[in-house]
Amino acid sequence: MPPRSTTRETAGEIGRFAAWLNIILCSLNGHELFPSFEPNRICLRCVSCQYETHGWTLNTVQRRQVPRAAVLVQHEALAAD
Secondary structure (H helix, E strand, O other): OOOOOOHHHHHHHHHHHHHHHHHHHHHHHOOOEEEEEEOOEEEEEEOOOOOEOOOEEOOOOOOOOOOHHHHHHHHHHHHHO
């Protein structure tokens, strides 16, 4: 005779099955995707289930610093024309 599962194990199995069923039903009806913002990432997450898109990673782009002397030379050259 196989050992009987405990109530906690049964509840865990039912919970996993319910989550799986929710994902399947949500997939059939269409996910309700809303943007989710993280420090270096943006993705879309479904409100009804745990579905999440791959998303986009954000890289901070630093502006190139132009030396002040170069700006002054360009300004003077334009003024002379």
